Amino acid sequence: MNLRIGFIGGGNMAEAFIGAFVGEELILPSMVCVSDVNESRLKELQEKFGVKTFKRNVDVVLNSDVIFLAVKPQVLTSVLEEIKDTVTAAQIVVSMAAGYPIRKIEQVIGDDKKIVRIMPNILVKVRKGVIAFCENKRLLEEEVERIKRLLEATGKVYSLSENLFDAFTGAAGSSPAFIFLLIEALSDAGVRVGLSREISKEIAFQVLEGCASMSRDEHPEVLKDKVSSPAGTTIEGLSVLEEKGARFAFIEAVKRATERSKEISKLVEEM
Secondary structure: OOOOEEEEOOOHHHHHHHHHHHHOOOOOHHHEEEEOOOHHHHHHHHHHHOOEEEOOHHHHHHOOOEEEEOOOHHHHHHHHHHHOOOOOOOOEEEEOOOOOOHHHHHHHHOOOOEEEEEEEOHHHHHOOEEEEEEEOOOOOHHHHHHHHHHHOOOEEEEEOOHHHHHHHHHHHHOHHHHHHHHHHHHHHHHHHOOOOHHHHHHHHHHHHHHHHHHHOOOOHHHHHHHHOOOOOHHHHHHHHHHHOOHHHHHHHHHHHHHHHHHHHHHHHHHO
């Protein structure tokens, strides 16, 4: 892909995207540049991927066709102020700052600019991520598809209305932590009934991977019933999970995470 890609901010998320773009051979390392306040971090990224690095954010803008804003929402406004006179209407700006709407970006750099907002989750680090995607009206259809192709190197991309980003955060951004907790609990449970820690953890991984694969072709409720024999061990365990409110806990966790995301988005709007 003949694009110059820039990252303002060289943190973990930027590293995940750079690794995928370069690793999947979509972009040559020489076509990628990064800026960051931490010079040792820039050196680390340069040595690991062979990318170009800059101390100044405007130098990234001057050397990029697509500019990823990989900074925290509390510093994004100052970054936008810094680069607003350098960004052109031909470039594409991709923001991954949580709770920071496209409208607010346009207010700083101009509504004539091409802006994409994304919300990736932590699983992009292993290229199994899910990414929410929306764009302003300035992008051409082929430009939207080009950016999506880039992002698909790290996982699945879902085009959503921007007003659904908080719901996406609850369902996809926070949920990996809920699943990590489930893996930990299953591992502990295996140890409690006599399995070694190593075997118990591997069982948890294998069961979750297998369940995810099977659930793609058949409804989880149907699969659950197939495993549950009358008066058997599985229905006994399921009864405990229902009694303890496991189903409700997962639903409520996503709901509360979504509500918190809305609160944070409101705070960002008011900054």
